[in-house]
Amino acid sequence: MGWTLPPDGRRIGLLGKGGAGKSTTLAHLLGHWVAEGVDVIGIDMDRPGDDESGSLYAWAELADLGAPVYPAPAHTRLAAEVRRLTPAGGLAALDTGAWERKAGGPHFAVLSAVDLAVLMLQPTDMDVERAGSVLAAIDHLDEVGAPAPDLVIVLSMVNRSAASPADTRQALADAGYTVLATEIPRSDARDGYGQSFGKRPRLAAGSPMQLLARELLAHITPEDGR
Numbered sequence: 001m002g003w004t005l006p007p008d009g010r011r012i013g014l015l016g017k018g019g020a021g022k023s024t025t026l027a028h029l030l031g032h033w034v035a036e037g038v039d040v041i042g043i044d045m046d047r048p049g050d051d052e053s054g055s056l057y058a059w060a061e062l063a064d065l066g067a068p069v070y071p072a073p074a075h076t077r078l079a080a081e082v083r084r085l086t087p088a089g090g091l092a093a094l095d096t097g098a099w100e101r102k103a104g105g106p107h108f109a110v111l112s113a114v115d116l117a118v119l120m121l122q123p124t125d126m127d128v129e130r131a132g133s134v135l136a137a138i139d140h141l142d143e144v145g146a147p148a149p150d151l152v153i154v155l156s157m158v159n160r161s162a163a164s165p166a167d168t169r170q171a172l173a174d175a176g177y178t179v180l181a182t183e184i185p186r187s188d189a190r191d192g193y194g195q196s197f198g199k200r201p202r203l204a205a206g207s208p209m210q211l212l213a214r215e216l217l218a219h220i221t222p223e224d225g226r
């Protein structure tokens with residue numbers, strides 16, 4: 001299957017609170033995107049010490065993620081720098097640290113640098129409540145006429161035995177948001193996502209990570225490019 005992205009490529013940013021699984025998901029997506037024939041790079045906008053767990057950049061130093069991962073460019077000229085780094089006809093994927101609303105922080109810069117914002121969200125009432133400020137930030141960019149990315153929501157760390165992700169999905173859809181079909185399950189098994197940091201990600205056919213990689217590509221590929 002081929003994916004034809006525009007000549008100047010596409011840019012995706014993963015957002016969400018700390019521990020939502022952003023870095024783990026992106027580490028897996030990179031390899032799946034490469035397997036799909038996409039020329040992709042990762043950019044780590046997380047600052048060291050922001051999160052308890054390791055950053056994407058630290059992971060890339062420990063294991064081959066299949067694609068190069070660059071540390072954060074300066075926030076002030078982020079959009080231009082990310083465009084410069086994006087492979088022609090390819091993809092730049094930005095990992096971010098825990099969402100914060102501070103002006104001058106990296107997150108508004110990321111929102112202005114990407115075509116698609118992916119909100120990684122654990123489907124609990126508290127997490128949905130907190131996600132409000134991410135959604136509000138994107139709405140705000142729209143209101144002031146600044147370039148604002150499209151937004152999709154991915155349910156992550158989904159625990160099948162806990163409160164229903166279906167309710168969260170429905171509530172978000174009712175509020176007008178796009179929730180992708182693929183959910184990333186919570187997986188604490190020895191070879192599961194929760195134990196994968198620092199290792200070369202397992203790229204399993206039919207896995208949630210592969211399905212998410214494809215669903216995201218479908219979202220950013222122009223209609224005539226599929």
Ligand SMILES: Nc1ncnc2c1ncn2[C@@H]1O[C@H](COP(=O)(O)OP(=O)(O)O)[C@@H](O)[C@H]1O
Binds near residue numbers: 018020188
């Ligand atoms: N799908 C998952 N299932 C189980 N544990 C996960 C999963 N994704 C991430 N984790 C674990 O949760 C913690 C936070 O994940 P991480 O990817 O660093 O989140 P973020 O980058 O959003 O802060 C890490 O210890 C990681 O190993």
Ligand SMILES: [Mg+2]
Binds near residue numbers: 022023054096097
């Ligand atoms: Mg992270």
